[in-house]
Amino acid sequence: MPLRAEQIDDYERDGFLVLENFVDDEACDRLRARAEELVRDFDPEGLVSIFSTQEQTRTSDDYFLESGDKIRFFFEENAFHPDGTLRQSKEQSINKIGHALHDLDPVFDGFSRTPKIKQLVSDLGIDDPLLLQSMYIFKQPRIGGEVTCHHDATFLYTEPLRLVGLWFALEDATIENGCLWAIPGGHKLGLKSRFVRAEAGGTRFEVIDPMPWPEERLQPLEVKQGTMIVLHGLLPHLSRENRSSKSRQAYTLHVIDAAANYPASNWLQRSAELPLRGF
Ligand SMILES: O=C(O)CCC(=O)C(=O)O
Numbered sequence: 001m002p003l004r005a006e007q008i009d010d011y012e013r014d015g016f017l018v019l020e021n022f023v024d025d026e027a028c029d030r031l032r033a034r035a036e037e038l039v040r041d042f043d044p045e046g047l048v049s050i051f052s053t054q055e056q057t058r059t060s061d062d063y064f065l066e067s068g069d070k071i072r073f074f075f076e077e078n079a080f081h082p083d084g085t086l087r088q089s090k091e092q093s094i095n096k097i098g099h100a101l102h103d104l105d106p107v108f109d110g111f112s113r114t115p116k117i118k119q120l121v122s123d124l125g126i127d128d129p130l131l132l133q134s135m136y137i138f139k140q141p142r143i144g145g146e147v148t149c150h151h152d153a154t155f156l157y158t159e160p161l162r163l164v165g166l167w168f169a170l171e172d173a174t175i176e177n178g179c180l181w182a183i184p185g186g187h188k189l190g191l192k193s194r195f196v197r198a199e200a201g202g203t204r205f206e207v208i209d210p211m212p213w214p215e216e217r218l219q220p221l222e223v224k225q226g227t228m229i230v231l232h233g234l235l236p237h238l239s240r241e242n243r244s245s246k247s248r249q250a251y252t253l254h255v256i257d258a259a260a261n262y263p264a265s266n267w268l269q270r271s272a273e274l275p276l277r278g279f
Contacts, residue, residue: 003017008123011124011230014182014184015184015187016231016237017230020223022116022227028169031107031111031168032170039091042073042094044073044075065202067100068099069100069269069274070100070104071100072098073094074095074098076093076145077095077145078143079093079094079095079143092143092247093143094138094140095137095145096135096136096138097135099133099268100270100274101134102131103131103277108134113131117166124164126162127257128259129257129258130276131279132268133156136250136251139177142245144178145241146238148238151191151233151234151236151237152165152254154195156256156266158233158261161191161260162256162259163255164255165233165235166231168227168250168251168253169226169228169229170251171248172223173222173248174222175240177246177248178240178241180238181218181237182236182237183235186214186217186234189214189236190209191208192207192209192213194266195267196266197267213236
């Protein structure tokens, strides 16, 4: 069903849209089960690539930089004891899987490429969509890390900016287990920074506007499983730590418009073997 005019107005005013019951429980369960299988089959031997948006330089290793067209696993920052052993089971230590699940895994492909999502993206004015990035985010019980305030355009910049983030709640998301928070209307504040590949290797932030985010304007987006939150590429949002005993699993998909330029300086790049595709 196409978006109603008032929903498009809300999206343009607030920079986000909360669509309850967008996916059914069966689809959520299927995706959760597939993620569980992928983690079960993942052998972490020799790999300690810890993801934290607080300290991006740490992740500027090849494993992260080459993950744009792969299925790769990133640990929670607090997953390890000082001696390098895991605090919790492997299954409860992974922060996220990224960044090409939607192109490389049939179950994720099927979840991501539906007529309903295609219609929604078209309603939001993305005429020639390309599915750029996917992430499965676990927000693990007790050690689920904070994602500091940012907008997605910092990481997935296009000229002009044509970026939509789709965030699917695969479990109920509450303040307690680390739901999203967003600044309504904050997408009108303009681009703050870009996360780019550094000339000397690795990555760096290119700061455009050093003003801090008006975090006092953040509002929690507590949602039920099956809800999809649409995020404008410039919308400031975050999620806090999860200290609760429940995970808060979510799947995100980022869509750009083929008509916009995707700079070679963006951190996330694809090899010629796996070009971006639409729906
Ligand atoms: O799911 C989360 O905790 C944060 C996700 C997020 O901010 C993003 O994907 O940009």
